[in-house]
Amino acid sequence: MGIIKAAKLFYDYVSKNEQDEVENVIHAVAGVDLDVEAGQFIAILGHNGSGKSTLAKQINALLVPTGGTLWVKDMDTKDPANVWKIRQSAGMVFQNPDNQIIASLVDEDVGFGPENIGVPTKDIWRRVNQSLKSVGMLEYSQHSPNKLSGGQKQRVAIAGVMAMEPECIVLDEPTAMLDPNGRKEVIETILELNREKKVTVILITHYMDEVVHADKVYVMDDGEIVLAGTPREVFTQVEDLKRLRLDVPQVTELAYELKKAGMDLPDGVLTIDELTEALESYRDR
Template identity: 55%
Template sequence: MNKLVKTQDVTYEYVRRDDDGNVENIVTAVDDVSISIEDGQMVAIIGHNGSGKSTLAKHLNALLTPTEGTVWVDGIDTSDESRVWDIRQKAGMVLQNPDNQIVGQVVEEDVGFGCENLGIKTEEIWERVVDALKSVDMYEYRGSSPNKLSGGQKQRVSIAGIIAMKPKCIILDEPTAMLDPKGRKEVIDAITRLNKEENVTIILITHNMEEIIGVDRIFVMDKGKLVMEGTPREVFSEVDKLTELGLTVPEATLIGKKLYDSGLPISLPVLTKEELVSEIGRARLSKFR
């Protein structure tokens, strides 16, 4: 498998200047981060507020270019200004607030917006829009006004707008943060399906740990640095470290860990409710034997 997205020693500094243009202070939002994401993977970047995860995400489709280091998207260096539009086509981005990223006055028009920007022919735009809307299960809403949709539906429209551009990877910057539980499930189901069925690489930035149990790889960020990296099983086995970083763990993992600490011999980490139930059952059996 080839590396679709790769960052090498990326550092990004926000420079604040006073009225005379003198540097007041420098905030290092991303500090020497090297990650690589393989084609077709679904990965998550987690970290508490201000950990630099959103800033890092903006590097992955050339909205920001690194102060130091290099980012490659599908082999293209993002600091190459002549290729910026290629990169944005290959790596689509969905933002947090569903209201602020819908441009069109009708759902289908919004989904077609990115294609129009790429200069695709009218007939093909329509084909792509129909396919994209179907893939997120929003086809029947194609003629309605975005203002009448729920938050989850709006986010799915935003995702469809990206899919219509036929990207290799989609970066989602806290797409569920402003949604209710039902909306969250809709969005997560939609992106999981895209990853499994259409083989689109997904980079999910989130706070919500329950959403990332099923991903291939997790990157944990703190104060701009990459502090942990691994499969969900590897990352969630270090409950204490995550808590120290100000992050929670999935409920089942936490309960499993507490049971283990109080003497129940279950194998850690536990990721899902079902796993927890079967582990407890097994542990009790072995105790009585």
């Protein structure tokens, strides 16, 4: 079993009337199967309302399945006795870093999590320094978070999770509120944590270019996983993605349109370098 595994996972949002009678049931997650190996970089895509954020919150045991089972390191998230250990194993970063930053200094904020789980003081500051260094924010340790840019705040939020030393980090649209530079900073940080620290990453996003380096991509629609594969396998299916109200990376779209216009180019071009190489090969024929 992988570090994260879901079997026939369901989560329902139920609305009731004033008489406490069920009026409506929305299957936000509907029969999802998932198996994430330790050290993988997994991306989950989907339009608003597809169920991807609801799935993310179940991994951190913020939501408990209404059907099926979700295991984090072999621990069933439905068991209340497992919640504390699950949240130490799978840390969570949300869209708005201001919702996770609570202290007046960066280093104090990053140290808050380890202190809460009982880490000895001398080890807390070692973790704080290591985590801030990992996300490129060590020089800002004595700064006020309020003075940081959006991208810097999000990196501090990631450092705060990393200081708790989780084996997995779940990021629920962490760049949604950032400008392009902030997005780039955060994605580079995530990639480095995955590659250098071997942290399992589950990235929920609707920015297609953020997932081209993922090991596997899952696409959700109406609570179900409707596409799965490597980024190249998924982004080859341009028309299917468009029917799901999703885009593809800009360079993939350009290559796709050029191919439709008659140029013999490969499917699933993901980067500018790949497109440049394909165009040069086409020109030299």
